[in-house]
Amino acid sequence: MTNTKATVLGLGAMGAALATALVRAGHATTVWNRTPGKADALVDLGATAAATARDAVAAADVVIACLLDADSVHEVLDPVADVLTGRTLVNVTTTTPDQAKEIAGWAAAHGAVYLDGGIMAVPDMIGLPGASVLYSGSATAFERLRPLMDLWGESAYLGEDAGLASLYDLALLAGMYVMFAGFLHGAAMVADAGVTATEFARRSAPWLAAMTGGFAGFAAVVDGGDYTVPGQQSLVFSDLGDLLGASAAQGISTEVVGVVQDLIRRQVDAGHGEEGFARIYESIRQPA
Ligand code: FVH
Numbered sequence: 001m002t003n004t005k006a007t008v009l010g011l012g013a014m015g016a017a018l019a020t021a022l023v024r025a026g027h028a029t030t031v032w033n034r035t036p037g038k039a040d041a042l043v044d045l046g047a048t049a050a051a052t053a054r055d056a057v058a059a060a061d062v063v064i065a066c067l068l069d070a071d072s073v074h075e076v077l078d079p080v081a082d083v084l085t086g087r088t089l090v091n092v093t094t095t096t097p098d099q100a101k102e103i104a105g106w107a108a109a110h111g112a113v114y115l116d117g118g119i120m121a122v123p124d125m126i127g128l129p130g131a132s133v134l135y136s137g138s139a140t141a142f143e144r145l146r147p148l149m150d151l152w153g154e155s156a157y158l159g160e161d162a163g164l165a166s167l168y169d170l171a172l173l174a175g176m177y178v179m180f181a182g183f184l185h186g187a188a189m190v191a192d193a194g195v196t197a198t199e200f201a202r203r204s205a206p207w208l209a210a211m212t213g214g215f216a217g218f219a220a221v222v223d224g225g226d227y228t229v230p231g232q233q234s235l236v237f238s239d240l241g242d243l244l245g246a247s248a249a250q251g252i253s254t255e256v257v258g259v260v261q262d263l264i265r266r267q268v269d270a271g272h273g274e275e276g277f278a279r280i281y282e283s284i285r286q287p288a
Pocket of ligand 1: 010011012014015034035038071072075076094095119121122123
């Protein structure tokens with residue numbers, strides 16, 4: 001697929017990065033943003049700025065929405081739904097799975113083909129190795145538009161259920177945010193010892209990267225459903241009492257680590273103390 005006409009709605013940091021990749025690859029790209037001025041750099045590169053969202057949608061068969069949230073998608077597209085008929089909407093705005101499904105239904109009701117996207121990258125990564133975008137919704141649209149979407153990063157199709165890309169996106173972000181919070185907790189612990197966060201980051205990054213090697217083992221135990229498999233670190237052994245005590249002694253919050261300790265304790269209290277750490281998955285699946 002060369003020279004596909006595409007429209008990008010929303011020229012925030014991410015929308016501008018996506019549009020830039022399309023223009024640089026030679027696609028006829030129309031851009032629109034609510035606040036004027038954000039299209040200027042893209043026009044210099046070769047994009048066409050549309051004066052209204054209606055004009056922007058009418059200009060291309062493929063309409064990419066990269067807006068703030070689900071509400072802004074409706075705010076922009078509801079008034080121009082009639083022009084969307086017969087076109088393909090690729091919505092890479094972050095939404096919940098239910099919101100993605102709702103927008104998919106809305107698009108279908110207006111005769112548009114729908115593909116939902118979850119961008120696993122920051123704007124600077126777009127088009128570079130390491131960037132990936134997860135898609136769900138129309139398989140036909142995914143196959144047809146894949147060459148265009150591959151310009152942004154590795155494209156992965158998850159299934160016809162439009163909510164799947166959002167679900168994976170948010171699930172992956174869960175790991176990222178909890179890891180970030182854990183790193184910052186550690187940085188707060190060592191601060192009074194005169195260790196800068198920068199210095200701590202140098203130690204943390206390789207440590208955490210090495211620890212991701214444990215995911216496969218946890219996953220095998222969870223999928224096998226047997227937390228007694230030998231060779232695991234037990235829940236009793238994983239007790240975070242020392243970590244919590246040291247944090248309290250430093251006078252810092254124990255909230256981040258306390259969450260993990262609560263998940264461990266619930267399983268220990270239920271008599272599973274000698275089973276593997278992966279068992280906290282059961283605490284998560286069955287909230288207290
Ligand atoms: N930036 C990132 O690292 C992440 C990576 C993962 C995916 N996200 C999601 O991508 C969506 C857009 O993110 P963004 O980084 O471009 O966000 P902003 O720079 O804040 O730009 C927001 C754009 O949305 C427009 N907008 C907001 N509300 C409305 C509205 N009611 N009507 C029309 N447009 C609206 C905003 O326009 P303006 O403020 O310039 O007028 C920007 O174009 C997002 O879902 C991330 O979660 C990015």
